[in-house]
Amino acid sequence: MPAPSQRRLIFQHIDEPGYSNDLACYVRNGGYEILKKSVTRKPEEIIDEVKKSGLRGRGGAGFPCGVKWSLVDRKSGKPIYLVVNADESEPGTFKDRYIIHQDPHQLIEGIMISCFANNVKQAYIYIRGEFPIGARILEKAIAEARAANFVGPNILGTHYSCEIYVHRGAGAYICGEETGLIESIEGKRPYPRIKPPYFPAVLGLYQCPTIVNNVETLCHVKHISDMGGEAFSKIGTPNNTGTRILCVSGHVQRPGYYEYEVGKITLGQLLNEVCGGPLPGRTFKGVIPGGSSAKVLRFGEIFTLKNKDGSTRTLTVEDIPMDFDTLAACGTMGGSGGVIVMDDSVNMVDALANLNAFYAHESCGQCTPCREGSLWMKKITARMVHGDARAEDGALLNSVANQIAGRTICAMGEACSWPTMSFVAKFGDEFKAYPETKNAPKSTDALELV
């Protein structure tokens, strides 16, 4: 079946010739019209539309946005904050930066609609330290929008006021975890908070109710407010609504970002047709479908899934639709939409060593399992690739990973252990063979010297 064509909702103007990131261009293309309409509506209506839309968070966890909004404590009497998670740090993910760089006003419009819907008076965009240009673009865009009365006091002649601030991170993956991010905005080390009791919806930024949403998610809010939740929910597949941006990197002919209706394109269509298939003379070996934390899939795997009516269906890796639910049923996740492709030139132990180095470097160090486990896994895989692998290392890696997952303060425990678990589970043969094939041959010179 041929791949469907892209449906560019968020990326409508990305890479469009002549489209610039200034306010004039955005307004020329119909920008802020939806905000103008939105502020004439009742805030609750917009929340209802988002609920109806079935929009799921695009940051990684896929949590329904409307549910997140409905959990916010609105009776506390404290201000409600909106925090925009632009700490796009998940390896393999490069979607939010294009929104920020090329279409920042789309994000600002989405933020303002969301703030209006939730009676938020202050919003923070937390942007990762490695995006200095993005931060400057956002600052400029906010200033433009403020000058045009789209942001700031009494926007568009209403009684509604809302400020947006850009807060730059200092270069830490853990700041993408929402409570770590909140701590960072507060000026502290980004140690994720324990939940309970510190659920952001109740005790978030400065101990006030807080909504933390991903950049792409908030852009979707703009389109939901425009077309209505009902219409949005018809895009994509049931429970996996709307479009999403898939970032393909690695060993394909045409890596890049593509926006599709959620679940309407399969992994096989994406990699073989859209991305042009493997590099000449190579074959696909493994793919991480949702950012580096997602469990790897091995080409050739067969998944047997249950249908709603109790019957079963079998899927190959290529058959898996790029949605939230099917990927989860296949033991991995849609995550942040970062699709990392590895072909037969890759040794999976080497690949895992690379990932483990990343997670060991990014563990914040707050809680024991992730802090010690991530570095231990890194040390094991580093030793393996430096020529001192043992046949039992795969089993040890898996055991260490299992001592981390599910026992940590935040989801980084899973993020750092799932790659190891899945690499060892699915490519155990390579871990077993590694000492034979890759270890440095034992020198006999030393014996002669004695």
Added chain:
Amino acid sequence: MSQPPAKPDLVTVNIDGKEIAVPKGTNVIEAARLVGVDVPHYCYHPKLAIVGNCRMCLVEMGLPAVDPATKQPVIDPANGKQKINWMPRPQIGCGTNAMAGLHIRTNTPQIKDCREGVMEFLLINHPLDCPICDQAGECKLQEQATGYGRGYSRFIEQKNVKPKRTQLGPRVTLDDERCVLCSRCIRFSKDVAKDDVLGFTDRGSYSTLSCYPGKQLANNYSLNTVDICPVGALTSTDFRFKMRVWFLKQTNSIDTESSVGVNTVVWSREGQIYRITPRRNDEVNDTWIADSARVLYKQVRDDSRLTTIQVNGQPAELDAAISAAAEFLKVGNVAIVGSGRSSVEEQFLTKKIADAIKASTQIVARAAEGDKLLISADRNPNTRGALVTGLISKLPSAQLTELAAAIDAGKVTTVLAINEDLAAAGLSAEQLDKVKIVYVGTQSNPTSAAAQVVVPTHTVFEKNGTFINQQFRLQKSQTAVPGVAGTVNDSVVLTQLLAAVGGNKLASDIATLWNALSAEIKSLAGLSFAAISETGVVLSSTEFASLAFPEGETLHFKPAAKP
């Protein structure tokens, strides 16, 4: 198991099958303690904020199942009881609070595996230098490795290297390799000592405890971080490498540096004290103590210690000294300068001597600014004892101006000074020369030098005694070490002196002495030394309600409105 109906603020929780009613909000570690279940932990401390970072206290948590539609309990057909919905992931015991029907399991394979995992993780980068570590013997890592570890290592990589002997301040030395990053010390400094100087640098397993740039851990509570450090990372520079803790005898005592009456443990071996640590008393000092209180034992072997009984500058036997003293006290007009540092028993005996010879009595006030935490404005530990025993009837002053005037006027010819230096209390050398002085005390000073009779006595560490703190809490301190050679127990001296001046013959041992105390002092009626609990007994203070005590607010103490 049948339970009596729970009180309104109590909820019944089930821990490893044992049911117990606890106040709502009690955390699982504390609730489990009540049913004898140990939930191991490092970062949790009952007096510090919950952070949940060590992950050692993971437990399985469940709640009774309720049908979402009918709101009726779901009954398990297997046993006819309400079904328990167990959460798939383990939860931290420290951060899980008691609520009605909460079920906790700590004895499952999953929890065993969790604990083994955390133990393994904590040990892989730990130096395992227990043979030379001061914490050995009182180390949570050792204890829990024994209790909950796997007993073997799978780690063949290089351990992390970190700073080994950082001076965090004048009294605390840090070995970062031993640190398990529990953050107890950081939370203590910030929240209790209100001196936010500690933090972590770097991240992940390379996280390193250190002081903020340009700061030192130098506050007067810094050594509490050593106490609460579950491992050997923070050590007392004073105690470091001095003694293995398992050789030390522990004796409950009281901090005598102010009227707060911090509860302490004195650690000694073969008659020598090595350290003082706080003893938990939730109504007085929680689990804290000031650094200044930890060095009080140094007076025991200080060069200023008096160790020779003297009469007219010559060494003498106790009997001779007592008769010489009695001669001075029986003739002439006597003033007794008692002490707010003496124990209740000693003040009682002092008062009896005063009554027998019709002497005036006073004590010396020691006022200074309080630190709002565990050092109060009254630096005498037992001003209230002097009031309760009747040694004084009004609050003392720091200078003995009335006594000085009486000496000048020739109205006082003999002074019995007990543990107080009259010179420091404002008497001139000429005034000291004008009177006969009997000095009963521990350290040498101008008064002991001027005295005709000197009887060296015991420090608080060498004797039993009670003290009444600012809350009118009667607390007892017990003998940690025998008195150094040449010194005599204060009660022995005072009972003999009392008999020698014609007063009652009382036994000097504390148990018998308390028969007299409880018989003669109304607010001590019915009490005995043995009956005073380790956390003390609060006495009635209504009799002294009109006095304007100098203390301001400290931990667990709010002064009464000024009369």
